Amino acid sequence: MTHGDTTDETVGGEDVLDGHVPPTPAAGPRTRFNRKRDYVLLAGIVVALAVSGVVVWQRSDIRATESKPSNVRFDVLPAPEFFPPSLAEAWRADSPATWTPVTTGQLEDQNTGMASTVVTGAGGEVAGRDPLTGDVRWTYKRDLDLCTVSMAWKKVVAVYRTDGNWLPEGDPRAGGGCSEVTALKADSGERDAQRNFDAELGTRLLDDGDHVTATGSLLLLTLRSDLVKTMEYGQLPAMVNPNKQPRTGCSYESVQVTSGKIGVIEHCGDYSADQLTVYKASATDSDKPEVISSVVLPGESAQIVAMSGDFTAVALPDPGRVLVYDGKGKLTATHPIDLGDRDLRENPVGRVPLVTTATGAFYWFTGSRTVVLSAADLRPLWTTPDTLGPGTIFAGRALVPVPDGIAVLSQADGARVGTIPVDREGHTGPVTMSSVGPMVLEQRGATLVALH
Structure with a gap:
């Protein structure tokens, strides 16, 4: 290239306009998914994912749950206006998961749409039953055993047993605990909420109106209506923040x-x-x-x-x-x-001492007699001896279980009005009672008996 020539350009001493321009090197061959081992690997991944999905599904709460809710609307049963002359057994059901009769749909629920229902719990199944016949209206079943079933927030609260989850040997839940809690809609049996917590075996649920507390020998747990824990008291299974318990x-x-x-x-x-x-x-x-x-x-x-x-x-x-x-x-x-x-x-x-709450009073079973306390100042009002449980209120009278039947007492002073004979077929342990509509219910150990 001569000086003054303005039409030629050079790059690195070579004329890029005149002469041969070398072709751009071709890109290397693209990786292709066309080898046999690639397809074998892909098939293995697909199979592994499928197997993992099946295992997760089989172990999931959905796979382990069998729910048969009811879509039928039932009524609140009215209580009798007059005390019946006698009571006879209408039906019975196994219910070892309830320690006192669990019922829904009392007269105060007339405007809530909640039906009168008796709830039982056995094995892994919670059942809502017709109070008059015992016929099953809805069921909710898990592949776990029930620890306890109770009522709170106008819902059925069921607690299920699980294993120790690798807890240390000194933990009270190491041999298993009551770790899964489920709330069910009382009228239909549909699942409302579900959570995990760390209650002990043998726990019972206590309802204060806004919260439920699960009892235990070393740990008390309290939940609100969405089953979120609001308080833990005692020996926690995992002490993240020490020095908080009193x-x-x-x-x-x-x-x-x-x-x-x-x-x-x-x-x-x-x-x-x-x-x-x-x-x-x-x-x-x-x-x-x-x-x-x-x-x-x-x-x-x-x-x-x-x-x-x-x-x-x-x-x-x-x-x-x-x-x-x-x-x-x-x-x-x-x-x-x-x-x-x-x-x-x-x-x-x-x-949990056996106590029944009535209007203006508490009925407490000492183990041998029933003591009635004033709700105003908790002073004892009257005592009836030789009883089997705290009793209940029915048709304006206090009903208290006694060895030969049910004692009918005046709520005012405990005077005995009469005794209704009931054959408990040899059961001599504590008896807890409730009522719904015209039915009187007795929990005799693991059996619930309806009387009418």
Whole structure:
């Protein structure tokens, strides 16, 4: 290229306009999915994914659940206007998962659309039944055994058993626990909500109107209506944030609840006597209980028998008495009561004394007799001896189970109006009772019996 030539360009000393321009090198061969081993690998991946999907489905709650809800609307059954002259067995059903009759659709539910239903629980199945006939209206079944079934928030609450989930040997749930809770719509049996938690075997559910508390010997768990935990009290299975529980090394002997509060009798290593603690059912941190009051009791073998407003009634033996404490843990009254020789000598089953709530009163079964306490100040009103359970209210009378039948009592003073003969076929253990419409229900151990 000569000086002054403005038409030629050079790049690296070569004329790029004149002469041969080398072709652009061709791109390398593209990887193609055309070898036999590639197809074998793809087939293996597809099979693995399919097998994993089947395994997950087989182990899922959906695969393990059999739900047969009802779409029929049933009515609330009216209670009888007059007390019936007699009661005879209408039907019975196995129901070891209920410790007291579970019913829905009382007269106060007339405008809610909730039908009168009796709920039973056996094996892994919860069943809603016609109160008059015992016919099954709906069922909800898991491949797990039931721990307990109860009512709260106008829903049926079922708790299922699971294994220990590799918990350490010292944990109370290491041999299995009650870890899956399901809420069902009471009128249809449809699943409403489901959660996991860490309740102990033998747990019972206590309803305060807004919360449900699962009892245990070392841990109490409280849930709100969407089954979210609002409080944990005691020995947690995984202590993420230590030093939040008020005491450690305590066991729980009895539990009761009232609106927004939980009362528990604790036996702690630091004290030879029992201790009464009342704490809130919910707080900012669910694992940091907000204690309202805590007081050492003057003795052992104590049981909480009732809570009402700011008052808590605690029963103690030797001598038999009911102590009433206010919201600050101050003793406000002491009432002597007669107790049987074996009363209060053992913790109640499930840590829950047998108590029936009635209008203006609590009916407490001591183990040998029924003591009625005023709901206003928790003082004893009257006692009927030689009973099998706390009883229930039906057609304006108090019905209390006795060895030869059902005692019919005046609610005002406990005077016996009469006795209805009932053949319990040799059952001598505690009997809990309820009623729905014209039906009187008895829970006799693992069997629910309807009388009419």
